[in-house]
Amino acid sequence: MEASSGRSRVRPIVVDFLGTLFITFCIGVTAAVVLGACVVLMAGEARGAAGELAPMKASEAQQGALLFKSDSTGETFAAPLLSTDVAIKVSGMVARTQVKQTFRNPSDDWHEGVYVFPLPENSAVDRLRMKIGERVVEGVIRERGAAKQDYEQARRSGRRAALLEQERPNIFTSSVANIGPRDDIVVEIEYQQTLRYDAGKFSLRFPMTVGVRYIPGAPLAGDSGTGWSPDTTRVSDASRITPPVIHPSRGPINPVSIRVELDAGGPLERIDSPYHRVNLRNDGNRRDIVELDGGTTPANRDFELNWTPASGAAPRAAWFTEKRADKTYGLLMIMPPDATGETRRIAREAIFVIDTSGSMSGTSIAQAKEALEFAIDGLSPGDRFNIVEFNSTARALYPDARPATREHRAEARGWVRGLRAQGGTEMALALNLALNGGESGERVRQVVFLTDGQVGNEDELFKLIRAKLGDSRLFTVGIGSAPNSHFMAKAAQAGRGTFTTIGKVEEVREKMGALFAKLESPVLKGVRIDWPEGAAAEAWPARIPDLYAGEPVVVTAALERAEGRARVSAMLGAGNENAPWEQSLPLDQPAQGSGLGVLWARDKIGSLMDAAREGASAEETRARVIELALTHHLVTKYTSLIAIDRTPARPADADLKTAAMPTNLPEGWNYDALFGTRETDFALVGRLPQGATDSRFNLLAGALALLFAILLFRQSRLLRLRERRWAAKPDITPDVPVCLGRSSCVVLQSGKSLCLR
Numbered sequence: 001m002e003a004s005s006g007r008s009r010v011r012p013i014v015v016d017f018l019g020t021l022f023i024t025f026c027i028g029v030t031a032a033v034v035l036g037a038c039v040v041l042m043a044g045e046a047r048g049a050a051g052e053l054a055p056m057k058a059s060e061a062q063q064g065a066l067l068f069k070s071d072s073t074g075e076t077f078a079a080p081l082l083s084t085d086v087a088i089k090v091s092g093m094v095a096r097t098q099v100k101q102t103f104r105n106p107s108d109d110w111h112e113g114v115y116v117f118p119l120p121e122n123s124a125v126d127r128l129r130m131k132i133g134e135r136v137v138e139g140v141i142r143e144r145g146a147a148k149q150d151y152e153q154a155r156r157s158g159r160r161a162a163l164l165e166q167e168r169p170n171i172f173t174s175s176v177a178n179i180g181p182r183d184d185i186v187v188e189i190e191y192q193q194t195l196r197y198d199a200g201k202f203s204l205r206f207p208m209t210v211g212v213r214y215i216p217g218a219p220l221a222g223d224s225g226t227g228w229s230p231d232t233t234r235v236s237d238a239s240r241i242t243p244p245v246i247h248p249s250r251g252p253i254n255p256v257s258i259r260v261e262l263d264a265g266g267p268l269e270r271i272d273s274p275y276h277r278v279n280l281r282n283d284g285n286r287r288d289i290v291e292l293d294g295g296t297t298p299a300n301r302d303f304e305l306n307w308t309p310a311s312g313a314a315p316r317a318a319w320f321t322e323k324r325a326d327k328t329y330g331l332l333m334i335m336p337p338d339a340t341g342e343t344r345r346i347a348r349e350a351i352f353v354i355d356t357s358g359s360m361s362g363t364s365i366a367q368a369k370e371a372l373e374f375a376i377d378g379l380s381p382g383d384r385f386n387i388v389e390f391n392s393t394a395r396a397l398y399p400d401a402r403p404a405t406r407e408h409r410a411e412a413r414g415w416v417r418g419l420r421a422q423g424g425t426e427m428a429l430a431l432n433l434a435l436n437g438g439e440s441g442e443r444v445r446q447v448v449f450l451t452d453g454q455v456g457n458e459d460e461l462f463k464l465i466r467a468k469l470g471d472s473r474l475f476t477v478g479i480g481s482a483p484n485s486h487f488m489a490k491a492a493q494a495g496r497g498t499f500t501t502i503g504k505v506e507e508v509r510e511k512m513g514a515l516f517a518k519l520e521s522p523v524l525k526g527v528r529i530d531w532p533e534g535a536a537a538e539a540w541p542a543r544i545p546d547l548y549a550g551e552p553v554v555v556t557a558a559l560e561r562a563e564g565r566a567r568v569s570a571m572l573g574a575g576n577e578n579a580p581w582e583q584s585l586p587l588d589q590p591a592q593g594s595g596l597g598v599l600w601a602r603d604k605i606g607s608l609m610d611a612a613r614e615g616a617s618a619e620e621t622r623a624r625v626i627e628l629a630l631t632h633h634l635v636t637k638y639t640s641l642i643a644i645d646r647t648p649a650r651p652a653d654a655d656l657k658t659a660a661m662p663t664n665l666p667e668g669w670n671y672d673a674l675f676g677t678r679e680t681d682f683a684l685v686g687r688l689p690q691g692a693t694d695s696r697f698n699l700l701a702g703a704l705a706l707l708f709a710i711l712l713f714r715q716s717r718l719l720r721l722r723e724r725r726w727a728a729k730p731d732i733t734p735d736v737p738v739c740l741g742r743s744s745c746v747v748l749q750s751g752k753s754l755c756l757r
Contacts, residue, residue, distance in 0.1 A: 078107040079659040080179055082115060084256045084299065086206060090195070092265045093318060093333060093554075094593060095204055097123075099189045105179040110650045112155065112177045114226050115661035116243035118207035120193050121170040121486040124595075124602035126633045127190035128641035130162040130176075132183070139164070139643035141633045143626055147640035151175065158650035162187045164641040167240045168458070169606070170486040171210060172635070173225070178650045192595040194331065197315070198500075199514050199550040201308040202264070205501075208256055208299040209663050210243055211454045211482045212359055212674050214425030226660035235456035242456075246662040248671055252298030253664060260290040260305055265591075267310040275481070275503050276303055300664035301481035304503070315552075317585050320593030321562055328562045329596040332539075334553045334583050336524050337572065346520060349384045349401050349443045350375070351434045351472075354419065355451035355479070357391040361421035363505070363668030364480035368450045369416055370508045371477060375448060376412050378516050379404035384443065387412055390430035391423035421673060425455050428464055435468035445472040446519055449491070453484030459613055461487070465494045466614065473497045473523075473546070475515065482666035496546045514550075521549040524570040524581060529555060532564025532587065540603035556600040562587045601632035609637070 067076050085100040103113045119125065128139030139162065142150065147163060154161035155177035162185070163175040172189075179185050196203045217234030224231055227242030235241075246253055262271070263286055271280060277293035290305060297303075309315070318333040352375055354368055372387070379385055384401040385408075388394060397415050402408045434447045453476070455461065465474060474495020478488040479502055492499040498518060502511050524547035531537035539557040547553060553568055565584045572581040605625050612621040622638050629639040650656065665671055 078109075080105050080111050080113040080176075080661065082113070082254050082661055083296075084254065086256060086258045088204065088206070088258070088260045090204065090260065090262045090264070092263070092320065092591065092593070093195050093197070093202075093331065094320070094595060094599070095193050095195055096595060097191055097193070097206070099191075101174060101187045101189070103176050103179055103185045103187070105181060105183050108181045110181065110654050110656050111179045112175065112656055112658040113179060113661050114658065115174045115176075116167070116210055116225075116227070116241065116663070117172060117174065118170050118210050118482075119172055119189075119191060120205060120207065121489055122602070123170075123191040123193045124598040124632075125164070125166070125172070125189060125191040125635040125641070126595075126598050127188075128162065128164050128643055129188040130160070130643040130645070131186040131188065132160055132645060135645070137162075137643040137645050139641040141630055141635070141639055141641055143630075144638050144640045147642040150642055150644060151177065154178075154644045155656070158648040158652065158654075160185060160645040160649055162643045164189060164635055166635050166637055166640070167237060168486055170207065170484070171241050173240060178656065180649060192598050194554060194556075194599060197333070197552055197554075199517075200314055201270075201306050204260070204305045205485070206258065206303040207482060207485065208302060209482050209666055210241070211452060211480075211484060211666050212245060212669070213242060213454045213456045213484075214357060214359065215242065215456045216424070216426070217457075226658075229456075234460065238456050244660050244662040245665050245671075245675075248665055252300055253662065254299040255296040256299045256303075257296045258290075258292050258303055262288040262290060262305075262307065264288075264307060264309065266313040268307050269310045270306075270308045272306045272308075274304055274306070274507065275301055278305075298664055301667040302483075302503070317583070319566075319585055319587060319590045320596060321590040322593050322596040324597045326560075327597075328559045329600050330557045330559060330562060330587070330590065331593060331596050331599065332529070332553070332555045332557065332566060332585065334568050334585060336547045336549070336552065336570075337581065338549065347382060347443045348519070349445045350379065350519075351386050351388065351401065351445070351447045352376075353388045353390065353430050353434050353447060353449045353451075354416070355391075355425065355427075355430075355449075356389050356419050356421050357423055357425040357454075358421060358673045359425065359452055359454045359669065360479065361670035361673030364452055365419070365421040367502050367505050367508060368477075368479045369419060370505055371450055371479070371502060371512050372416050373413055374508055374512045375516070376404075376409050376416070378512075379409060381405060385412070387415065388430050388433045389419055390426060390433075391421075392426055393423075394426065394429035394433050396433055421670075425451075427451070427455055427461055431461065431464050431468060435465065435470065435472055435474070437468045437470040439471045445470075446497075447472050447474045447495070448477065448515070448519075449474060450477045450479055452480045452482075453478060453487035453491075455484070455487065458484075458487050458490070462490060462494050462613055465491060469495055475499065475519070477502060477511075477515065480666060481668050493545050498548050498551060518548040518550070522572050523548055525573055525578070527553060527568065527570040529553075530567045530569070531557070531559070532566065534561055535564065535587070536560035538604075540600065540607050542607055556596065556603045558597075558600050559587075562590065564588070598632050598634060601628050601634055604628060605634070605636055 067078055081104045083102045083104070085102075086097065087100075088095055088097045099119075101115065105111050130137040130139070144165065151161050151163040158178055160179075161177045165173045167173055174187055174189070176185050176187060215229040215232055215235050215238045217232030219230040219232055220236070222231070223239035224237055225240030226244075227239040228244055229238040229242040231238050268288070271288060271290065273290070276297055279291050279293050281289050283289055315333065316335050319330060321328050321330045352372055354372055356365065360368060376385070381404055383404040385404050386401045387397040397412060434449075472495070474492060475497040476488045476492045476499040478485065478499065481503055483501055488499045488501070500511050500515050502508055527544040527547060529539060529544070531539070537557045537559045539555050541555070544553060544555065547570070565586050567582065567584040569580065569582045571578040573579070605628055608621050608625055612618055625636055626638050628634070629636045635641055
């Protein structure tokens with residue numbers, strides 16, 4: 001009888017527990033289906049907004065055809081094709097570049113093309129022309145809102161128009177409206193830039209594709225652009241800096257031709273293009289002509305050209321001027337002293353930060369790990385060091401910096417070899433770990449940041465660097481085929497350091513060796529320029545950053561009178577030891593330059609934008625930037641170039657189809673690591689998980705696990721409650737429950753049911 005009673009007790013418990021498990025399973029399946037459907041719908045809606053590619057045959061893909069599907073009608077149509085021709089003229093330290101974008105309409109429809117593309121971070125864009133056949137329309141500079149309004153009006157009325165807008169100093173949007181059936185429209189953009197001189201050689205870099213950026217923050221309602229990411233609370237223009245990316249299986253698109261006319265002003269020892277095969281010839285008039293071997297290349301990695309002056313011809317000082325109206329604009333370059341073999345080695349605390357986010361997957365993470373291992377090997381026993389890794393989170397190898405002993409370096413190398421690229425790019429977490437905001441004491445504290453810089457919240461990070469830097473110095477190393485040059489350069493400037501780029505593993509030893517030579521060399525601190533009395537000079541940057549071995553002082557200036565001598569002074573120091581340094585240059589013996597006025601205006605605008613990030617009035621900054629930009633015909637955050645053909649072309653009854661021009665994934669990047677595995681029939685990405693992670697699925701799994709745990713906890717409490725009640729009521733005879741699924745019930749000896757809730 002007792003055994004029978006025990007089995008009767010267990011039976012309702014088991015049945016009730018299995019029933020609860022069944023309910024839990026049903027709830028979990030329902031939640032998974034609902035959340036999965038939401039994810040699919042969100043991605044589908046965004047792909048429709050950016051233009052979803054319809055399935056294509058292999059033959060069509062090889063021909064470069066791009067088919068878009070209309071979001072409203074579902075109709076498939078051919079998107080405009082794009083090709084780019086680049087012509088660069090180099091004279092001394094300045095380059096003038098013309099970028100010719102040809103939008104070709106292969107269909108019988110009318111089209112608008114929207115193309116997001118990169119330019120050098122220090123480019124001063126001052127000209128736009130639109131060509132329709134033999135007709136040329138010159139662009140004019142307007143306040144950004146007014147230019148956009150004029151473009152939209154022309155677009156609606158059927159007139160051909162081109163609009164050039166700046167999204168970041170190195171990201172621009174070109175919009176071309178009313179491209180007729182089988183027609184071409186050519187948009188010509190021109191800009192001026194200064195060249196970089198470092199470690200005995202000049203460098204020219206032309207970026208070709210916008211890398212996939214990490215976009216933090218919660219989505220906002222409505223988007224301002226056509227990109228794969230929605231605008232967010234932390235990146236309010238995210239949809240304008242995330243152009244659609246074509247799947248690598250569809251083959252490369254957007255061919256680019258490049259021609260460089262190089263007048264270096266003296267004999268050269270070497271000309272080198274590290275990432276592209278080029279043909280080189282001399283035109284017999286002091287100019288070297290450099291062209292791509294094969295004519296064109298896919299727009300999937302940065303083009304770089306380096307040249308080294310012949311021995312003895314390296315510049316020690318340079319002064320170029322240009323007379324415009326009542327002002328003289330000048331560009332000043334003075335080289336700091338070379339490091340000598342007698343220099344005492346600096347006691348250092350080196351903090352290495354490595355980006356292991358999804359965008360680093362592929363060749364980039366291999367380059368970064370190789371560079372970091374080289375840096376670890378370069379430490380001396382007297383140094384201290386630590387390593388910080390970051391993706392969606394950040395973690396340090398040690399709680400604090402450790403001596404660079406053989407054991408610690410071996411442990412660090414093993415840790416680095418185990419790193420994998422995955423997740424988002426929460427760079428702020430890494431900066432908070434690496435920058436302590438304090439004084440470095442007897443040691444020079446140097447933070448070396450290895451990253452591709454592919455983030456959308458640059459301004460937020462620049463503020464953080466300034467707030468947390470303290471007495472540290474921040475050095476950035478741009479990794480991969482298309483690093484975010486704006487972030488790399490500006491972060492190093494804010495961090496009072498310098499930057500370099502590594503585009504392939506074979507460069508690691510050379511580039512990191514040069515960087516370590518700078519880290520170990522005396523630095524010029526407190527650099528200032530004293531202009532002669534009466535010059536009334538306004539020079540930028542107003543505060544010159546620290547200088548390192550092989551890098552010159554480069555300043556643009558506007559002067560009332562270019563007479564007398566400019567004196568550059570600084571303290572030459574290592575650790576706590578400093579010695580005065582000084583050099584001067586006569587201003588009345590200049591070399592002639594051109595376009596220096598726009599370079600000066602660009603530098604002043606950059607300084608104004610930096611001041612706004614540090615708290616200057618936003619309205620006052622905007623007004624001053626617009627005034628400068630309108631005077632010097634420059635594209636800025638607040639001004640745009642627009643060209644409108646006054647003759648209507650598109651018939652009033654003809655529809656206009658809009659396509660966001662897709663870009664290539666940068667060479668060496670892993671598509672699946674960024675966007676997940678997708679069918680290759682879909683050539684363009686749509687709305688993607690921010691940071692290129694599987695966070696939505698992780699959240700789903702976590703939510704279901706939490707729900708399951710709550711229900712199990714509730715069930716265990718019910719079981720304990722039953723045991724207590726059965727122990728307290730001996731007159732209860734367990735029997736078959738009569739309300740399974742709602743509550744646990746037993747039948748009393750009196751015949752009444754008791755429900756245990």
